[in-house]
Amino acid sequence: MEENTLVEKIKVQGGKKLAGTVRTEGAKNAVLPVLAASLLADKGTSTIYDVPPLADVYTMKNVLSHLQMDVSYEDGVFTANAEQKALRPTAPFEYVQKMRASFLVMGPLLARTGRANVALPGGCAIGTRPIDQHLKGFEAMGAQVEIGKGYIEAKVDGRLKGTNIYLDFPSVGATENIMMAAVMAEGTTIIENVAEEPEIVCLANYLNAMGGVVRGAGTDSIRIDGVDHLEAADHTIIPDRVEAGTFMVAAAITGGDVFVEGALIEHLRPLVAKMREMGVIIEEKDNGMRVIGPDILRPTDIKTMPHPGFPTDMQAPFMALLTQAKGTSIVTENVFENRFMHIEEFHRMNASIKIEDRSAIITGPTRLTGGEVSATDLRAAAALVIAGLVSEEETTLAELRHIDRGYVDFHKKLQQLGARVERVSVEEEPEMPSQRSIELNNKAIN
Numbered sequence: 001m002e003e004n005t006l007v008e009k010i011k012v013q014g015g016k017k018l019a020g021t022v023r024t025e026g027a028k029n030a031v032l033p034v035l036a037a038s039l040l041a042d043k044g045t046s047t048i049y050d051v052p053p054l055a056d057v058y059t060m061k062n063v064l065s066h067l068q069m070d071v072s073y074e075d076g077v078f079t080a081n082a083e084q085k086a087l088r089p090t091a092p093f094e095y096v097q098k099m100r101a102s103f104l105v106m107g108p109l110l111a112r113t114g115r116a117n118v119a120l121p122g123g124c125a126i127g128t129r130p131i132d133q134h135l136k137g138f139e140a141m142g143a144q145v146e147i148g149k150g151y152i153e154a155k156v157d158g159r160l161k162g163t164n165i166y167l168d169f170p171s172v173g174a175t176e177n178i179m180m181a182a183v184m185a186e187g188t189t190i191i192e193n194v195a196e197e198p199e200i201v202c203l204a205n206y207l208n209a210m211g212g213v214v215r216g217a218g219t220d221s222i223r224i225d226g227v228d229h230l231e232a233a234d235h236t237i238i239p240d241r242v243e244a245g246t247f248m249v250a251a252a253i254t255g256g257d258v259f260v261e262g263a264l265i266e267h268l269r270p271l272v273a274k275m276r277e278m279g280v281i282i283e284e285k286d287n288g289m290r291v292i293g294p295d296i297l298r299p300t301d302i303k304t305m306p307h308p309g310f311p312t313d314m315q316a317p318f319m320a321l322l323t324q325a326k327g328t329s330i331v332t333e334n335v336f337e338n339r340f341m342h343i344e345e346f347h348r349m350n351a352s353i354k355i356e357d358r359s360a361i362i363t364g365p366t367r368l369t370g371g372e373v374s375a376t377d378l379r380a381a382a383a384l385v386i387a388g389l390v391s392e393e394e395t396t397l398a399e400l401r402h403i404d405r406g407y408v409d410f411h412k413k414l415q416q417l418g419a420r421v422e423r424v425s426v427e428e429e430p431e432m433p434s435q436r437s438i439e440l441n442n443k444a445i446n
């Protein structure tokens with residue numbers, strides 16, 4: 001007979017107003033490209049500060065070790081040395097499958113060694129997520145790209161060549177991958193219609209500290225004058241605007257009063273504007289933001305867009321807040337074609353949400369009931385816990401591997417703010433997987 005297995009779950013009892021201070025970690029989406037970029041230095045050791053202890057950071061550490069880099073990570077400080085001449089060119093499926101951002105080693109490997117062989121990142125729970133814009137950039141710089149047996153192999157004779165590249169969509173990953181390839185190309189590269197996210201600026205600052213010449217990061221056009229070598233540099237990761245935003249929403253939904261230390265207004269304007277429209281009081285301070293939730297939340301509409309539009313990564317947590325607004329709100333998801341999987345889970349908690357094409361129509365305020373729900377991606381996980389904070393009965397969240405990719409000690413931070421949240425191990429009997437869990441697993445590889 002098969003033995004029972006231990007499965008971790010988060011349990012939430014609603015009804016507490018959050019109060020106190022929570023500290024923002026370094027940004028997951030900034031640290032991953034920066035760690036990939038550390039591959040570019042042929043001299044010295046880079047020290048990267050404010051690196052959050054997330055599953056994705058450990059995956060990137062494993063990728064870099066696999067490529068033969070010398071890396072260490074302790075107490076938020078990551079050191080990376082890529083002096084080793086014989087870097088391995090292959091990032092295997094076991095890593096890319098865990099985390100799509102492993103694909104970001106392609107640009108630096110190609111620039112540094114002239115060859116990169118990286119497993120093809122598949123689609124995931126939020127969309128098909130093609131990489132055509134990354135490849136278009138590498139090819140324009142002279143790389144030969146072939147796809148076969150689940151891998152993408154890119155090669156270049158000599159150095160990549162600077163050129164002009166226009167992205168069809170301001171993809172964050174494509175902008176980063178092409179920047180990292182172009183920084184060591186021969187001549188000048190101009191990338192147009194690029195992503196303007198703060199994480200792009202963080203990466204550009206690191207590349208420039210290494211001796212790169214990257215101008216225009218944070219605007220829609222980036223100019224890179226290629227250099228022939230880069231040296232390791234020290235760098236500090238920006239605060240995680242999505243983590244900060246998640247706690248801002250958690251404070252607001254409970255009618256709480258929370259200081260989110262490290263939340264930067266210049267990175268969070270679209271969220272702050274929308275929360276203020278709903279009646280949430282947000283005070284901007286030098287080192288963070290104080291969020292005070294009102295008794296009655298007003299409805300509002302959001303459309304996710306590339307930065308400085310409303311961030312898609314805040315869509316699910318914000319939807320939890322909208323279930324408590326008095327009236328009808330509309331959420332339109334424009335960045336990913338399938339980022340509504342959390343709605344089925346919200347339905348289990350009694351939320352009133354209808355999907356029409358790329359929009360969700362939310363009617364509130366709903367008395368959420370709690371219940372057994374599953375995380376479909378990392379932001380959905382946070383959103384469901386947030387909904388649990390105002391539910392009448394207990395909410396139990398499964399599939400915690402998602403939350404561990406993007407949030408450090410999420411349940412502990414909420415506990416410190418007074419929430420009744422715990423993470424428990426429960427024994428589960430082995431059972432035939434249901435059709436639903438097969439579907440969720442297939443869609444949620446990353």
Ligand SMILES: CC(=O)N[C@H]1[C@@H](OP(=O)(O)OP(=O)(O)OC[C@H]2O[C@@H](n3ccc(=O)[nH]c3=O)[C@H](O)[C@@H]2O)O[C@H](CO)[C@@H](O)[C@@H]1O
Pocket residue numbers: 028029030032100101127128129130131132133134135169170171172173174195312313335336337
């Ligand atoms: C590790 C990291 O930083 N992840 C973030 C990054 O993901 P990621 O870099 O993967 O997101 P992109 O900006 O590239 O994707 C945006 C859209 O462009 C499409 N696309 C992208 C590349 C391409 O070659 N072709 C193409 O069609 C995607 O399918 C998607 O529909 O930005 C997203 C959008 O802000 C965020 O949700 C993710 O949290």
Ligand SMILES: C=C(OP(=O)(O)O)C(=O)O
Pocket residue numbers: 029100101126313378379406446
């Ligand atoms: C979608 C996200 O991340 P990733 O691109 O790493 O899947 C996210 O951070 O919400």
